[in-house]
Amino acid sequence: MTIVALKRADFVIITAFIVIQLFALALVTSFPEQVQAFDDPGDPGNSVLYIVLFMIVSFSVLAVLALRMILVLRLIMVSAMIGGATLSFALLIHIIITPAWLVLICSVILSIALVAATLFTRDPRLMATTAGVLCIGAIVILATSFSIVPALLLLTILSLYDYWAVRKTGHMQTIADGMVELNLPLLFRHMDKDGMETSIGLGDVALPGMLAASAMYHLATVEGNIPGANILVALLIVMGGAIGLLFLLGNLGDKPAPGLPWINGGAILALAVSYPLFFLL
Helix, strand or coil: CCCCCCCHHHHHHHHHHHHHHHHHHHHHCCCCHHHCCCCCCCCCHHHHHHHHHHHHHHHHHHHHHHCCCHHHHHHHHHHHHHHHHHHHHHHHHCCCCCCHHHHHHHHHHHHHHHHHHHHHHCCHHHHHHHHHHHHHHHHHHHHHHCCHHHHHHHHHHHHHHHHHHHHHCCHHHHHHHHHHHHCCCCEEEEECCCCCEEEEEHHHHHHHHHHHHHHHHHCCCCCCCCCCHHHHHHHHHHHHHHHHHHHHHHCCCCCCCCCHHHHHHHHHHHHHHHHHHHHHC
């Protein structure tokens, strides 16, 4: 890779990366256990099942793109966006409103309003806001559904997959190009006044964020060396992922680069350093 100077757009993306994960950390401890995706968050089999589902979705998207069924894909993605935004709003609303039915109604109304406003205006700020809302919900539900070991396994496998899909087969770039064509808030994009653009996928934010939020959530009941040890570990994981993103953006060349090996690698390294420091020593 070729080392390049960081642009203003790079720092905007890094800031968004950190802010979104901090929001997720603030909400994860209030997440109701009965909404977890898996009954046993500590089962490594959860990671295997997620990988299988991820592969099925990835190759289904490739098939739809190959058949040029863009309208079908757009409808699926918009529906998924409304569902994801509903979850994110519910995480916030259920803190102040008790009846579950009222939380659901308010969350659905807000999510439809946000997605509709985003699609009709195509305003870059609304696009970024919607992408952030989607990421927060994904981070929280993944974090509560995967404890530390399954989360590590998932991030490691997906990092290897991302490298293979970008460097070897190139089909991840095909998917990314298809998402850009849809013009939906499925990427974090920022363009400088001089036309220089930086973009990363939602997964590049949500997956390392899942590890930080998982540490925040699952280590809360584990006795550490100091009060709030789980919070410190989670914050250091966020910083580790941000540093990985910084290195990624500073080492981009002419060819597409896999983001997860850098970003997940920074998050995993931060966990490897902070967990023994605050829980074992």
